[in-house]
Amino acid sequence: MNKIILTSLILLLLASCGKDNDDALGYIPTPAEIATPLLFQQLIPEAVIPEDNPQTEEGIALGKRLFYDKRLSLDNSISCASCHRPQEGFSDSRTVSIGVDGAPGTRNSMPLVNLAFNYFGNFNWDGSAATLEEQHETPITSPIEMHSTFADITAMVEADANYPLQFEQAFNVTNVTKTEVTKALAQFVRTMVSGDSKFDRHLLGEATLTPQEQNGLDVFLDETRGDCFHCHGSPTNPLWTDNIFHNNGLDTTFDDRGRGDFTGDPNQFGQFKSPSLRNLAYTAPYMHDGRFATLEEVVNHYSEGLVYSDTIDPLMKAVDVGGVALSETDKADLVAFLLSLSDPSFINNPAFLPSNNP
Amino acid sequence: MKKIALLFIALVSFLACDNDDETATPVVESVVSISFTQSFDGSPITANEFNAISYTNENGEQLSISRLRYLMSDIVLTDANGTEAVIGDYSLVDVGENSGVLLEAPMTFEPGEYTLSMRFGFSDADNTNAAYPDLNAASWGVPAPLGGGYHYMQMEGMYINSEDVNTNYQYHTIRAAENPGEAPTLTDTSIAINLGTLTIEGSVTIIEVNMNIEEWYKNPIVWDLNELYTMLMPNYEAQIMMNQNGQNVFNLGLVNSAIDN
Numbered sequence: 001m002n003k004i005i006l007t008s009l010i011l012l013l014l015a016s017c018g019k020d021n022d023d024a025l026g027y028i029p030t031p032a033e034i035a036t037p038l039l040f041q042q043l044i045p046e047a048v049i050p051e052d053n054p055q056t057e058e059g060i061a062l063g064k065r066l067f068y069d070k071r072l073s074l075d076n077s078i079s080c081a082s083c084h085r086p087q088e089g090f091s092d093s094r095t096v097s098i099g100v101d102g103a104p105g106t107r108n109s110m111p112l113v114n115l116a117f118n119y120f121g122n123f124n125w126d127g128s129a130a131t132l133e134e135q136h137e138t139p140i141t142s143p144i145e146m147h148s149t150f151a152d153i154t155a156m157v158e159a160d161a162n163y164p165l166q167f168e169q170a171f172n173v174t175n176v177t178k179t180e181v182t183k184a185l186a187q188f189v190r191t192m193v194s195g196d197s198k199f200d201r202h203l204l205g206e207a208t209l210t211p212q213e214q215n216g217l218d219v220f221l222d223e224t225r226g227d228c229f230h231c232h233g234s235p236t237n238p239l240w241t242d243n244i245f246h247n248n249g250l251d252t253t254f255d256d257r258g259r260g261d262f263t264g265d266p267n268q269f270g271q272f273k274s275p276s277l278r279n280l281a282y283t284a285p286y287m288h289d290g291r292f293a294t295l296e297e298v299v300n301h302y303s304e305g306l307v308y309s310d311t312i313d314p315l316m317k318a319v320d321v322g323g324v325a326l327s328e329t330d331k332a333d334l335v336a337f338l339l340s341l342s343d344p345s346f347i348n349n350p351a352f353l354p355s356n357n358p
Numbered sequence: 359m360k361k362i363a364l365l366f367i368a369l370v371s372f373l374a375c376d377n378d379d380e381t382a383t384p385v386v387e388s389v390v391s392i393s394f395t396q397s398f399d400g401s402p403i404t405a406n407e408f409n410a411i412s413y414t415n416e417n418g419e420q421l422s423i424s425r426l427r428y429l430m431s432d433i434v435l436t437d438a439n440g441t442e443a444v445i446g447d448y449s450l451v452d453v454g455e456n457s458g459v460l461l462e463a464p465m466t467f468e469p470g471e472y473t474l475s476m477r478f479g480f481s482d483a484d485n486t487n488a489a490y491p492d493l494n495a496a497s498w499g500v501p502a503p504l505g506g507g508y509h510y511m512q513m514e515g516m517y518i519n520s521e522d523v524n525t526n527y528q529y530h531t532i533r534a535a536e537n538p539g540e541a542p543t544l545t546d547t548s549i550a551i552n553l554g555t556l557t558i559e560g561s562v563t564i565i566e567v568n569m570n571i572e573e574w575y576k577n578p579i580v581w582d583l584n585e586l587y588t589m590l591m592p593n594y595e596a597q598i599m600m601n602q603n604g605q606n607v608f609n610l611g612l613v614n615s616a617i618d619n
Contacts (some may be wrong), residue, residue, distance in 0.1 A: 043488055044495045119495055221501035223591045230512075233497045236488040242497040267409045267424075311409070314424050314514035314526040317588055 027169045029056035034116050037195030039203060039238045047116035047190065053133060053183045055190060058170040063188025065166070066181065068354040071156050073146035074100045080139065080185070081354070083109045086347050089282035090192065095290035099144040106144070106256060108290030111283045113276055113346070116190035120243050125272045125288045127245060128262045132186040137178070150178040157181075194278050194346035195238060202340070203235060209340065216337025219330045226302070226326065226334055230315050231274045240278050240341060245271035246313040249306035249323075250287065258288065260311075270311050281342035295335045303331060387466035388563045388615070392433060392474075394451045394459050395611060396426065399572040405454045411516060411524070415575035419583045421517035421527070423571070426453040428511035429498070430567075431484060431548075433461065433476040435558075443467070448480065450496060460564075469559045476567070478604060479510030479548035485533055504591055505535040505544045513574070520584045527587035529574065531604070534597035545594075547601035553610040559617065566611030573607040574600070 032055040034047040049055055066072060070079045083097035083105075084090040092109035099105060107125050115123065121130045129135035139145045140153070154176045157163040167173055171180045201207035209217065219226040221234060231248075233240045245259040247270040254260075260269035272288040286292040292301065304322040306312075318324050326334070346352075396403040398413045403423060411422040431448040443465055451458040479485070487506030488494060498508050513529040535542040556565060575581040579599050590596045 043491060045491045117495070119492075218503065221503055224589045227589075229499075229501055230497065234499050234501055236494045236499040236506075237497050239495065308524070312526070314516060314528060316526060317528075319526060320523055 026172050029058040029170055031055065032057045032060055032191075034190060035193055037193065037200065037238070039200055040117065040193075040195055043236055043238055044117060045119060047193075048119055049116070049190070050131065050133070053186060055187055056170060058166065059184050059187040060191055062163075062166045062170045063184035063186065064352075064355070065163075066185055067188055072140055072148055072153055074148050074152075078146060080136075083139075083145070084112050086353055087282065089113065089279035089342075089347060090352075091283040093284060095285055097145070099142070100147045101143075103144040107288050108285060110273075110275065111279060112189055112192050113194045113278055114192070114239055116193065117239055118243050122243070122245075122273070126259045126262045127273060132189060133179075133182045136182040136185045136189075140181075150181065153181060154178075192346075192352055194343045196345045197278065197341045197343040199235075199337075199340040200238070200343070210336065212333045212336040213340050214337075215330070216333035216335065216340075219326065219334045220337055225324060225330055227315070227317060227324070228277075228302075228334075231313075232277050239276055241274045241276040243273065245273050246315070247271045247309060247311045248302075249308070249312050249316045249319060250291070250301070252307050252309050254309075256289065267311060270309055271313075277338055277341050279342045279346060281339050282347055295338055296331070299326065299331045299334055302326075385468060386561055387468055388558050388560055390435070390445070390463040390467050390558060390563045390565065392445060392449075392461040392463075393564050393566045393611075394430070394449075394461070394569070395566055396453060396569045396571060398423075399570065403453070403571065405456060408454060409515075411518065413571075415572065415583065416577075416580050417575065417582050419517045419519075421583065422515040423513065424454075424516065425512060425514040426571075427451065427498075427509075428513075428569070429479055429493075429508065431477045431480050433474075435463070435467065435472045435474055437468075438471055448484070448490070450493060450498065467558045467563070470557070471555055472558055473555050474553040474565060474567075474610065476551050476553070476608075477548050478551060478608065479531065479533070480508055481548050482533070482544070482546040485546075485548070500532050500591070503535075503538045503540070503542065505533055505538075505542050507533055510548060513571070517583045517587065519587075525587060527583055528590065529600070530591050531600045532591055532597065534594050534601070535592065536594040538592045545598070547597050549601060549604045549607075551608045553608065556610060556613045558615070560615035562616040564612075564614045566613070568609050568611040569607055570609060571607075574603050577603060577606060579603055 034055065036047060067080045070076045072079060077100050083092045085092060090112035096105040096107060097109050110125060115132055123129040123132060123135040140148050157167065157176045167176045167180055170184060173180055198207050202209050220228045231242050231246055233242060245268065251270065254270045257269040259271035260266060280295060284293060286298050292298045302323050303326040306316050306319045306323045308319050312319060409422050409424050411420050414420050427450060429448060429450050433445040433449065434442050435445060436442045445463040446461050449458045449461045485507035488499065493499065493508055500507050500509060510531040515527060516524050517527050519525045531547065534545040534547045537543055553567060579602055581603065586596050
């Protein structure tokens with residue numbers, strides 16, 4: 001009993017002591033929620049929000065402004081949106097993106113979609129960024145991308161008419177650093193949720209698949225035909241990716257060793273993250289290097305284009321004959337199904353598009 | 359400064375209060391964890407051993423393991439009085455990612471004899487389609503034409519086939535589904551496992567549960583990977599055979615206790 005009374009008294013005193021610091025708190029940003037589609041709520045865990053970077057309306061608005069601000073690049077010529085274009089599913093229709101000095105990148109720009117639901121971290125094609133905050137560092141500073149420095153960016157921010165107040169309101173700071181810049185960008189990117197495709201509505205009983213789309217789904221789920229679900233999920237995984245790394249039989253040797261380049265593990269040479277199958281209607285070209293211009297080429301690869309290498313994923317079937325040899329009907333139907341996972345409301349959502357106000 | 363002084367007073371008070379309990383008999387309860395390990399005929403297998411074609415199964419095929427994930431459910435310790443304590447409803451063990459390999463019980467245990475039981479995969483009652491968000495996100499589900507629910511195990515790698523060609527295999531176990539499609543006939547092929555009696559003592563007890571992978575290829579059916587290496591999920595007979603070979607795969611390993619002096 002003595003303990004309980006003592007503990008209560010201490011807790012009360014500590015609570016009252018806390019008021020000493022209230023004056024230093026300043027502006028309190030408004031908490032914001034991730035707009036989570038109903039199917040996501042029903043099927044998968046909640047979005048991953050870091051404890052040290054909660055979503056706020058101010059942080060999201062700031063992140064959006066930064067995302068579209070070309071002053072984040074060395075010569076003010078490109079922004080994040082230059083290589084993650086809204087109408088292209090926040091990806092890039094060019095095989096590889098072009099940096100500020102005209103230098104080509106080495107990989108196709110990954111679509112920005114549903115990244116708040118990546119439970120395993122390991123962002124980028126090779127998983128080289130542990131967090132979404134960290135993910136934003138490389139493109140900003142890479143010589144073949146935006147080629148800027150955070151020192152230049154913070155100087156730009158401090159000289160801007162509106163950024164200082166926006167950072168202060170979002171993060172309660174007057175001295176902006178890389179941390180706040182990447183936190184704001186991450187908050188905005190976390191809002192980019194896509195879950196309103198025709199197939200989503202089909203699952204909710206609001207749309208009907210065509211016979212072609214339905215057969216395409218059957219091919220997708222059939223281990224003896226497409227067997228796509230092991231890496232790309234199924235109707236019970238609305239992310240349409242397993243978010244892990246595979247060598248999907250593209251090459252016998254590797255100019256780009258992917259995951260293996262990052263980890264140094266030879267067993268991971270040629271592995272790249274499974275991309276989500278959402279919004280494929282907008283995100284061509286495909287694969288980590290954008291080698292396939294169309295979905296038909298992608299399907300042909302898995303059907304008869306697989307090649308052996310030491311690290312080929314064991315899920316790749318009939319590699320010695322190039323793949324499972326889908327019929328032409330199954331190929332076409334599979335493409336029809338894949339396109340039903342595209343979500344026009346996502347690429348046209350005003351919340352993700354540039355706004356006129358600073 | 360006020361806070362520091364208060365905390366100091368509180369600490370002193372707590373230490374003083376401890377004297378109240380001196381007459382109570384101390385009972386050392388044990389924090390219990392289940393450690394899932396794997397081996398191939400005695401050789402331990404972790405992610406470090408992946409990808410090397412260095413194992414030979416009963417039928418003589420050389421093989422590697424590149425991915426190994428399996429689900430254990432209804433993990434229960436039962437004391438001498440028959441009282442059951444559920445350590446975990448389910449755990450997805452991912453050897454490659456080293457996740458799910460150590461399952462800590464949510465409660466502590468008094469010293470004594472216990473029996474340990476669990477199930478490989480989900481029983482039909484628990485194998486509800488889309489019911490587990492973490493498993494959905496891990497793409498652990500089984501497609502509806504095969505009856506839905508969840509995989510029991512994904513064991514994959516490469517073997518050297520009879521024509522001396524390195525060939526991928528996928529040894530996936532699920533609830534057996536006959537006539538896949540709109541209304542498959544399903545057979546519960548999960549495996550109830552009784553691991554026997556063990557002693558819990560000390561402040562920490564770690565109980566090893568080992569999967570002897572060789573058993574999947576050996577007993578009672580000598581598995582021919584040349585015949586059964588791929589597309590096994592819709593193969594009803596193969597799933598039944600996997601269930602038969604899985605009966606003695608799991609064994610109680612070491613039980614390590616930290617004894618306080």
